[in-house]
Amino acid sequence: MTTFGRDVYDDVIVGGGHNGLVAAAYLARAGRSVLVLERLGNTGGAAISSRPFVGVDARLSRYSYLVSLLPSKIVRDLDLRFAVRRRTISSYTPTERGGRPGGLLVGGGEQRTRESFARLTGSEREYESWRAFYGTTGRVAEKVFPTLTEPLPTRAELRARIDDEAAWRMLFEEPLGQAVERNFADDLVRGVVLTDGLIGTFADAHDPSLAQNRCFLYHVIGGGTGDWDVPVGGMGALTDALAAAATKAGAEIATGHEVLRIDTDGVAPAEVVFRTATGEGRVVGRTVLVNASPQALAELLGEEPDxxxxxxxxxxxxxxxxxxxxxxxxxxxxxPREAFGGTFHIAEGYEELRRAHAEAAAGELPSVPPSEIYCHSLTDPSILGPELVERGCQTLTLFGLHTPARLFGHDNQQAREVLLTATLAQLDAHLAEPITDCLAFDADDRPCIEAKTPLDLERELRLPGGHIFHRDLSWPYADPATDAAGRWGVATAHPNVLLCGAGAVRGGGVSGVPGHNAAMAVLGH
Known part of the structure; x- marks a missing residue:
């Protein structure tokens, strides 16, 4: 059993992912005693860098990989040694029309983007629609993003703050597909726009639940601009900086400590039961902050999930x-350095996305799997060892859409292999050489490629159903609440147990927002 610095802490944080570390740093800087318990042997959760290939000095952002939603306020408040780098190209989407290869390049200056739209569509009308559409989302981003680190506005308050009824209706009330179809005529352009509503979200463009709208909203408001930037040094640089900030402020971090149970009556300090390699132990926290999914929280409390x-x-x-x-x-x-320098879209035309969703909803792997790729090392080569840089090696990260966990339940390994083959074939259709011919090899002479399904993420990271946001994203507003935890969107049924992970209101993505908001609730702000 581990011996800690004290028997009772002001705050015990369950889970040392980036949100838990944000909360720990804020609370410790406020002079509170803080203990972080992390199941794995390292902090960071899904926001880590690791060397997945044997004997290869490449530190990949293995799970989460780009930064948009992390407020600069958190970086400043915690004095983090962390930076992001802007990509000069936003995206490239290859296609073939009239038997000739081409594509849509967004970025590299307004004139290049305008010319690329004109070559694709034959006129400038689609580009003007693009500018107008993202002008609207940009104005919404400027209004909404600052609210993420403020007490929750009500729906009416957020609507008044945006002060644009057409934009409100487009993003908050009608299915995203209506806006896409109303504003754009070209199938490829429509698909590029829609993809931001489908990252980690299994939904059709016209899904009445508006899950695709909520996902789209979080993807276009980051930083008040919607830009997705590359973390210098990899995603692990962020969590390493957060762990250092928390430790410097006085927080204790214990890895290899798996929390098994939280016992609380909601009033008296809660008892947290954990397991290590040498046995079980207990620690008491006046407040417990849970950086895990709502489903995991219910299990820790011995309650039935909702x-x-x-x-x-x-x-x-x-x-x-x-x-x-x-x-x-x-x-x-x-x-290729430009094409892969931004987001490289594959099989993400509007009709291709619709078909892939329909096939997956029917229980089949998409026959033409949609995905997108980015290359971290083009923007930030520091994640590669000097020898790899000298040889011209590059990283590629592929993120596939419309592959719900249900498709892998019968035989995860076989489904993974089938999907990988089909996905790489779609990439190869736009290459002058097979991607497998370009793979580096590890020290055991195996190709440097790994694939992970939702079930793999569930097993490795305890993400419920492999859901990268812990559950479907929420709107960034709520009904008026009477206590601090409710006002900050981190409340549970127990006053002294707060949710500080991605499943909190305004959670999801690498943002630190739930950790910040849980800390603010504890501090009574």
Whole structure:
């Protein structure tokens, strides 16, 4: 049994992912005694860097990989040594029309983007629609993003703050597909817009639940601009900085401590029971902050999960690769360093996305799997060892859509292999050489590629159903609440137990927002 610095802590934090570390740093800086208990042998959760390939000095952001929702306020408040780098290209989407390869390049300056739209569609009308549409989302982002680290506004308050009825209706009331179809005519452009509503979210463009709208909203408001940036040094650089900030402020962090149970009556200090390699132990916290899913919280409290809520289900396919070189493209007009420098969309036309969703909803793996790729090392080569940089090696991270966990339940390994083959085939259709010819090899002479299904993420990270947001994303507003935890969106049924993970209101993604908000609730702000 582990011996800690004290028997009773002001705050015990269950889970050392990035949100738990944010909460720990804020609370410790406020002079409170804080203990973080983490099941794994390292902090960071899904926001880590690791070397997945034997004998290869490449530190990949293995699970989460880009930063948009992390408020600069948190970086400043906690004095974090952490930076992000802007990508010069936003996206490249290859296609073939009239038997000739081409594509849509967004970025590299307004004129290049305008010309790319004109080549694709034959006129500038689609580009003007693009500018107008993202002008609207940009204005909404400026209004909404600052509220994420403030007490929750009501629906009416947020609507008044946005002060644009057309934008409110487009994003908050009608299915996203209506806005996409109303504003854009080209199938490929429509698909590129829609993808931001489908990251980790299994929904159709016209889903009446508006899950796709909530996902889209969080993807276009980050930083008040919607930009998705590359974490310098990899995602692990963020969580390492957070752990250092928490420790410097006086928080204790204990890895290899799996929490088994939380005993509380909601009033008296709670008892947290944990397990280590040497046995079980207990510690008391006046407040317990849980950086885990609502489903995991219910299990720790010995309660039944909310049966009224749908069971969480992830819907993404993650592939990490290390290449000996970037592949050549069939579209010779585009430099591969630019094409892969932003987000490289594959099989993400509007109709392709609709078909993939329909097939998955019917219980079949998508026959034409949609996915998108980005290359961290083009923007930030620091994640590669000097020898790999000298050889011209590059990383590729692929994120597949419309692959819900239910498709892998019968035989996860076989389904993973089938989906990987089909996904790489869709990429190869736009390359002048097979992607497998470009893979680097590890010290055991195996190709540097790994694939993870939702079930793999559930097993490795305890994400319920492999859901990267712990559950479907929430709207960033709520009914008026009377206590601090409710006002900050982190309340549970127990006053001294708060939710500080991605499943909190305004959770999801690498943001630190739930950790910040839980700390503010504890401090009575």
């Amino acid at each position: 049966r009224a809520a749908p069971a969480p289900e992830g819907a993404q396919f993650k592939v990490n690769m290390l290449l000996s070189r970037l592949p050549r493209l069939r579209d010779a007009s585009v430099d």
